[in-house]
Amino acid sequence: MIEKRFNFKEIHMGSLIERKVQENGVSLSFLCKTFNCSEKEITQMYTSETLDTEILLSWSKLLEYDFFRIYSEHLILYSPQTRVNIKDSGKVSLKKKNGEFRKNIYTRGMIEFILESLKKGEKQYKEVLDEYGIPKSTLHKWIEKYR
Structure with missing residues (x-):
């Protein structure tokens, strides 16, 4: 549904929820009863970038779709892989993992993206390998x- 041809860089959660509500044919009166709020408040949720x-979580359960996964996929695509080091001083530092690859973390939507x-032509082959840490063999497969 949402993942197909979705731009994970710019997330507007309200509009995604509204689209899923329409796809499922859920009535506004049912949503108002479920959330114990007015139509105006539901509409405000649709216009909110974040919730x-x-x-x-309530929307995810109601619509039977994991909206949190959208944020997880954004992190995988746009954040460098890191590891946490806790120093003796108790401070936490993040360091980029060199050459590490986490197997099976790419969903179909992410692969299509x-x-x-x-x-x-938005990215070159080498850029994809470097930015997302994908092994050459995986990208070839x-x-x-998928083409």
Whole structure:
């Protein structure tokens, strides 16, 4: 649903929820009863870029879709892989992992996003390998499998 051809860089959670509500055919009156709020408050949620985690959890349960996964996929795509070091002073520092790869972390939506950016010329092959830490062999398999 949401993941297909989705831009994980710019997330507007309210509009994603509204789209899922429409797809599921959920009535506004049902939502007002469920959330114990007015139509105006539901509409405000649709226009909000972000929502409180408890509200987002309620939407996820109601619509049977994991909206938190969208944020997780954003982190995988746009944050460098890091590891946490706790120094003797008790301070936490983050260090980039060199050459480490976490297997099976890429969903179909993420693979399509990466391949689409290659196809459109938004990213070069080398950029994808470096930025997302994908092994060459994996990227080759994706290209053969999904194109």
